[in-house]
Amino acid sequence: MTTYLPPDPDLDLTALMHMRARETGLKWHDDETADIILNLERAAGFHALVRSVLRESEQT
């Protein structure tokens, strides 16, 4: 089921995760990083869809 676009290929989710961790102070164990990235990847796909539709909407 394709219900969302893949994340922006230029988006480095690992870099985003670490940047936001510094900003928010969120901590976790290293062995949970992969699962957090998986969840971020899903969110990035949904964000790509929302952004794409918003752009289309703003152009019309």
Next chain:
Amino acid sequence: MSDVAMPDDTARATARQRVSATLTRIEALRPLNAVTAILAARALDRADRIDALHHAGQQAGVLAGMPFAAKNIFDVAGLTTRAGSRATENDPPATEDAAVIRRLEDAGAILVALTNMDELAYGFTGENVHDGDTVNPYGGGLSAGGSSSGSAALVAAGAVPFALGTDTNGSSRVPAALSGVVGFKPTFGKLSRAGVYPFVDALDHVGILAADCPTATTVWQAMTGEHAAEGHLSCARLDGYFETPLHPDVVTAVTRAGAILKAERTASFPLAEAARAAAFLMTMGQSGRRHLAGLNAGAQNFGAPCRNRLRAGALLPDDWLAAAYRMQALARDQIDALLSDVDILLAPAAPCPAFPLGSAELTVAGEVLPIRLGIGKFTQCLTLTHVPVAVAAVTGPETGLPVGVQIVAARGREDRLLAALATLDTAGFRITR
């Protein structure tokens, strides 16, 4: 399906007799794991007060003596509100009941139990690592749907005529469909959330799960004073996004409901998929931010399925959430335009009937459906727009399991939902218990 039945002579039974019978039924239904707290002393005390009013010839309310349950996300005075999590266990006890519980008890209803749920309402399956999974009364280790899993299962099993749930992305509507009860998600803000443990401020609703249409109508009338709309309602079926993937039993149900409600045309909600995506982002981002401090202080108190969703949510950039809010405004405009042209829209509630607990994915109409991402796809997009939605359930001819149809009306027009539910019920579109 459970063979536990309601009392034969409910109307003449005293409130104490009704509550006692309900408590016995709840005990008998322990294998469903639908209940996390039984409030026997409180319920029997309340029943005695209602019986005393009756004996004195005084009115005790339109719901007098009617037992009900509530998801353990609602405050009950003297108890810590658990919201299905260990992360809440050190919170102080609530000092008063949630506003909706007070309203129901003012009308004579009696709270008898608190029910199981997905942790922090973050899920559609009724699986909970702390309290155990809720089991669908239709058996076979099936999911009751979630997150208001225990409320739906308890109503479906005939233990209580109705129960309170919440609905942020479909958490009352999905379990209503999978467990075979009537689900009711009113307009955003119409029922008070005072005393409800928050999940996503922008999307949280109080929901009602009822055994049948007359009960749902009576409870809604007791809470709001509103009645069903009169006269003909125009109806259309939502197409496109809402047509795939669908189990054949769901196709049959939507088609049949459309025929009964004379849905002679289809209607399009082109932003549905983007609306669903925006709801996903708002849910993840808001709930993650809410629990950030708790995650750092005691991550072990959050179950594994929930913990890293919340962490990822806390990490979402603010501009992703801002985009989701912009999408919400667009989606609301689009659904408002649709509902200015037709009174009622129909859509499937879930893509399929109940699935085995523990499933990560299942195949529906040849398409692999990830449970977590897929089961709420038809409810989540509508939540974002804050419109009221009811679910009517019917038995699927192929599986013998319940499936549900969403009935959608314009904001503030719950009267149209009640009218459509009544039309379906009169035509036999209901679960026979």
